[in-house]
Amino acid sequence: xxxxxxxxxxxxxxxxxERRLTFQRCTACGHSWMPASSECPECWSPGYEWETAKRGxxxxxxxxxxxxxDPRYKGKVPYNVAxxxxxxxxxxxxxxxxxxxxxxxxxxxxxxxFEQDMGRALPRFLLQNPIMAGDKSVY
Amino acid sequence: xxxxxxxxxxxxxxxxxxxxxxxxxxxxxACRKAIADAGIEKGVIxxxxxxxxxxxxxxxxxxxxxxAMALKPRFGxxxxxxxxxxxxxxxxxxxxxxxxxxxxxxxxxxxxPKTGTxxxxxxxxxxxxxLGWSSVVAGYAMIAQRYIHEFPDAEDLFxxxxxxxxxxxxxxxxxQLRLPLDRDTYDSAKWVxxxxxxxxxxxxxxxxxxxxxxxxxxxxxxxxxAPVPILGFGQGNSSSDVTLRRDLTQTQADISAQTAFKxxxxxxxxxxxxQLYDCFTxxxxxxxxxxxxxxxxxxxxxxxxxxxxxxGPLPINTAGGLLSETGMPGLQLVLEGVRQMRGTSTxxxxxxxxxxxxxxxxxxxxxxxxxxxQ
Numbered sequence: 381x382x383x384x385x386x387x388x389x390x391x392x393x394x395x396x397x398e399r400r401l402t403f404q405r406c407t408a409c410g411h412s413w414m415p416a417s418s419e420c421p422e423c424w425s426p427g428y429e430w431e432t433a434k435r436g437x438x439x440x441x442x443x444x445x446x447x448x449x450d451p452r453y454k455g456k457v458p459y460n461v462a463x464x465x466x467x468x469x470x471x472x473x474x475x476x477x478x479x480x481x482x483x484x485x486x487x488x489x490x491x492x493x494f495e496q497d498m499g500r501a502l503p504r505f506l507l508q509n510p511i512m513a514g515d516k517s518v519y
Numbered sequence: 520x521x522x523x524x525x526x527x528x529x530x531x532x533x534x535x536x537x538x539x540x541x542x543x544x545x546x547x548x549a550c551r552k553a554i555a556d557a558g559i560e561k562g563v564i565x566x567x568x569x570x571x572x573x574x575x576x577x578x579x580x581x582x583x584x585x586x587a588m589a590l591k592p593r594f595g596x597x598x599x600x601x602x603x604x605x606x607x608x609x610x611x612x613x614x615x616x617x618x619x620x621x622x623x624x625x626x627x628x629x630x631x632p633k634t635g636t637x638x639x640x641x642x643x644x645x646x647x648x649x650l651g652w653s654s655v656v657a658g659y660a661m662i663a664q665r666y667i668h669e670f671p672d673a674e675d676l677f678x679x680x681x682x683x684x685x686x687x688x689x690x691x692x693x694x695q696l697r698l699p700l701d702r703d704t705y706d707s708a709k710w711v712x713x714x715x716x717x718x719x720x721x722x723x724x725x726x727x728x729x730x731x732x733x734x735x736x737x738x739x740x741x742x743x744x745a746p747v748p749i750l751g752f753g754q755g756n757s758s759s760d761v762t763l764r765r766d767l768t769q770t771q772a773d774i775s776a777q778t779a780f781k782x783x784x785x786x787x788x789x790x791x792x793x794q795l796y797d798c799f800t801x802x803x804x805x806x807x808x809x810x811x812x813x814x815x816x817x818x819x820x821x822x823x824x825x826x827x828x829x830x831g832p833l834p835i836n837t838a839g840g841l842l843s844e845t846g847m848p849g850l851q852l853v854l855e856g857v858r859q860m861r862g863t864s865t866x867x868x869x870x871x872x873x874x875x876x877x878x879x880x881x882x883x884x885x886x887x888x889x890x891x892x893q
Contacts, residue, residue, distance in 0.1 A: 389646070415646050441668070441767060443660040444713035449641040449653045458713070461652045463661055463762055473647035473762050486668045498649040 528557025601880020688843025
């Protein structure tokens with residue numbers, strides 16, 4: 381430590397820069413959560429430990445932007461943003477790299493990868509077992 | 520409590536693009552028209568409650584407005600729940616009157632994101648900003664996608680909601696968008712954030728609205744011409760960000776409605792029309808279900824049969840709503856509820872004596888409900 385006190389958000393970001401996706405777990409009640417905060421949102425305890433997400437996630441929902449409200453994403457539309465439940469519990473927002481067109485991917489499994497983009501290492505996800513056109517065997 | 524309060528007057532500005540107007544100026548115009556509509560003088564106003572504009576959030580806005588109106592309110596200020604603030608403030612005014620804190624309250628809202636900035640609606644969100652996560656419409660699209668996953672006929676329901684609101688807007692000479700919508704146009708409109716199309720999304724508008732709240736007793740004493748009784752109100756706040764909500768298609772709107780229905784001693788079957796916050800079509804679909812107007816499938820059948828129109832069994836947003844009258848966040852729906860109870864709507868529901876109004880804010884973070892009678 382250099383002496384400067386880092387906020388939980390800064391600790392989270394520093395781990396991402398080292399290509400580790402982390403979340404907090406309460407030492408009092410065991411609840412795990414994202415985004416980073418100083419107290420457990422369930423029991424308000426200030427005691428927590430950092431854990432590293434390793435096992436991927438399930439798709440809760442996703443959207444496709446056809447308009448770039450953020451000028452940095454102009455030229456990237458259409459692009460998706462997805463809501464994901466990590467297997468460890470916390471819910472987070474990310475992108476899925478290989479969504480097939482016109483397919484409902486809610487409930488599908490995704491795997492964490494890191495991509496160098498926007499000048500940093502960003503946590504993104506790959507859809508597992510993409511379903512090939514015409515292949516209904518996996519349903 | 521509050522059952523003895525009425526809406527004594529209503530006022531509004533033009534809706535649309537109003538260059539050269541500050542929100543203070545628009546608020547004053549709406550308040551001037553509201554007290555004229557009530558037939559009262561400025562001197563009797565002893566409370567001012569105002570929603571902060573989205574286009575410019577500033578401290579002490581309630582006092583800034585009171586100063587510009589040369590008012591010294593016994594009771595008042597800003598109450599911030601986004602779009603739910605309006606109905607919540609009407610409830611607060613009714614309770615304050617009941618508790619002897621004031622006698623005549625102005626509740627108002629002005630906003631100018633169309634000539635000012637719409638940054639509040641388009642800004643990037645937090646840690647995920649670098650991943651392209653931005654805008655209010657994307658938050659609602661995330662909810663809508665989940666809704667469609669759970670209920671595959673959702674597109675029909677969304678389309679019928681938009682078509683009914685737009686038909687009512689077309690009939691309203693004060694509406695910002697007077698272009699009726701048909702299903703082919705709805706289906707072929709471009710995506711904004713998929714699965715939401717252009718016509719699922721509300722307008723961006725400048726404008727203001729205001730209502731006067733007082734006790735029924737005082738309205739009688741003052742000889743108010745067309746007082747509309749406030750029968751019930753309630754709130755329910757999900758509060759967490761949409762990305763943290765465990766169930767995306769469930770909010771606290773049901774709690775809000777149950778509180779209002781209990782206060783009024785009424786239920787959904789007693790309502791003759793509904794003015795529902797339609798920032799996006801999915802919001803109306805979820806509110807109708809939460810309020811007890813039927814299952815998703817039953818609502819879709821009502822919609823397919825044209826039932827959301829003013830001559831149908833479940834008329835909604837009879838002035839056009841946020842989709843057509845004005846995108847202003849919410850108070851215009853209360854004004855239309857008042858017009859329905861007075862019998863003066865441009866899409867009047869025959870013999871209407873009970874109207875439910877919803878307001879909500881953020882990305883379904885907040886919700887409030889008002890029941891008006893006659």
